[in-house]
Amino acid sequence: MHGTGNDPHIAIRGRNVTLTLGSREAPVEILKGVDLAIPQGESLAILGASGSGKSSLMAVLSGLERASGGEVQVAGIDYGTLDEDGLATARRGRIGIVLQSFHLLPTMTALENVAVPLELAGEADAFAVAARELEAVGLGHRLDHYPTQLSGGEQQRVAIARAVAAGPEIIFADEPTGNLDAATGEAIIDLLFARRAAQGATLVIITHDPALAQRCDRIVEMKDGRIVADRVPA
Numbered sequence: 190m191h192g193t194g195n196d197p198h199i200a201i202r203g204r205n206v207t208l209t210l211g212s213r214e215a216p217v218e219i220l221k222g223v224d225l226a227i228p229q230g231e232s233l234a235i236l237g238a239s240g241s242g243k244s245s246l247m248a249v250l251s252g253l254e255r256a257s258g259g260e261v262q263v264a265g266i267d268y269g270t271l272d273e274d275g276l277a278t279a280r281r282g283r284i285g286i287v288l289q290s291f292h293l294l295p296t297m298t299a300l301e302n303v304a305v306p307l308e309l310a311g312e313a314d315a316f317a318v319a320a321r322e323l324e325a326v327g328l329g330h331r332l333d334h335y336p337t338q339l340s341g342g343e344q345q346r347v348a349i350a351r352a353v354a355a356g357p358e359i360i361f362a363d364e365p366t367g368n369l370d371a372a373t374g375e376a377i378i379d380l381l382f383a384r385r386a387a388q389g390a391t392l393v394i395i396t397h398d399p400a401l402a403q404r405c406d407r408i409v410e411m412k413d414g415r416i417v418a419d420r421v422p423a
Contacts, residue, residue, distance in 0.1 A: 198228055198229050199226050199227065199228055199229065199262075200227050200228065200229040200230075200231070200263070200264060200358060200359055200391040201225070201226070201227040201250055201261075201262070201263050201264075201359065201391070201393070202225070202226045202227075202260070202261070202262045202263075203223055203224060203225045203226075203246075203249070203250060203256075203259065203260070203261050203262075204224055204259050204260040204261075205222045205223070205224060205258065205259035205260070206220055206222070206223040206224075206225075206246070206249060206256050206258070206259035206260070206261060207220050207221060207222055207223075207256065207257045207258040207259055208220035208242075208245050208249055208254065208256055208257050208414075209257040209258075218414060219242050219245045219414055220242050220245055220246060220249065220256070220257075220414050220415075221242075221413070221414040221415050222259070222415065223242075223246060223259070223414075223415065223416055224416070225246075225250075225409065225416065227391060227393065228391075229358070229391055230389055230390070230391055231391055231392075231406050231407060232382070232385065232391075232392040232393075232394070232404075232405040232406045232407070233391075233392070233393050233394070233405055233406065233407050233408075233409060234394050234395075234396055234401065234402035234404075234405040234407070234408045234409070235247065235393065235394070235395045235396070235409050235411060236396055236397065236398075236399065236402045236408055236409065236410045236411070237397065237410060237411035237412060238397055238412070239397065241411040241412050241413065241414070242411050242413070242414040242415075243395045243396075243397075243411045244363055244364075244395055245414075246395075246411065247361050247363050247393065247395045249261060250263060250361070250393070251263075251280065251284055251286055251359075251361045252268055252271075252276040252277075252279055252280045252284065253276075253280075253286075255268070255273075255276070256268070256269070263279070263283075263284070263359065264279075264283045264284075264358050264359060266279050281310050281355075282310050282355045282356070282357065283357055283358050283359065284357050284358075284359050284360075284361065285351075285352030285353050285354075285355065285357040285359070285360045285361070285390075286352055286360075286361045286362075286363075287345070287348050287349055287352045287360070287361070287362040287363070287365045287381070288348070288362075288363050288364075288365075289363060289364040289365060289366070289367030289368050290368065291336070291341075291344040291345055291347070291348045291368075292348065293336040293344055293347055293348060293351075294336075295335065295336050295337060296335075297335070298332065298333050298334060298335055299323060299328060299331050299332055299333070299334055299335075299336075299339065299343075299347045299350075300316065300319055300320060300323065300332040300333065302336070302347055302351055303319035303322055303323060303347065303350045303351045303354050304316045304318070304319035304320075306351060306354075306355075307319060307354055307355060310355060312355070318354055319350070319354055320332060322350040322351075322353065322354040323346075323347070323350050325350070325384065325387075326346040326347075326349055326350045326380055326384070327346065327380075328343060328346050328347065328350070331343060340373075341368055341369050341373065342369055342373035342376065342377060345365065345366075345368075345369060345373075345377050346377070346380065349365075349377070349380060349381055349384060353384045353385075353388060353390070356388055357388075357390060358390055358391060359390060359391045359392075359393070360381070360384075360385055360390050360391070360392050360393070361393050361395070362381060362392070362393070362394045362395065363395040364395060364396060364397070365377060365378070365381060365394065366378060366396075366398070366401065378401060378404065381394075382404070392405075402422070403422045403423075404422075405422065406421070406422075407419070407420070407421055407422075408420055408421075408422055
């Protein structure tokens, strides 16, 4: 890498990132050359309508999906050189992900949902750390409850606790309020910003909600697989 390729103050850098899915005969271009640099500690909203490519961009930047072309560097690691296992290892502990569908394991309690990934990542005090994090999101009294016994807002709190428990440098949230009513969604966003501030993490929120985007330091707008605007909220 030349120039500022390895600038330690840049948490995420994408250069000419493309993503093509489908078959060789019928390729579908999802991302069409995205350039993006996100400084450490910034809160960034990636705003766009459904089908604009915003969730695909998150998948590529978080290492859940491999870019078809271009360069992706996250937390100083060049994703292009890694295979699936390498990407999983790169994500572990460094990146926390919150999805709108919560993705909690139904057979595990709230505590286990947060503790088990920590245990797998080698955290010796996994259950103590998980309990602390659940208390921090206001669920200290719900540790032994299963997801079906929790409201949507409570389930999303568990998902946030799970995403931030390992102290990641970067938190991704894809439509984190998508399944919640307005008041609950507002509380969840307050919580997400508070947990991120407590850890000094970089926060990337994927959303189609301009009001949510306004709460971030910076807004990037996507349309048809490209970035069409990059601005600071008014």
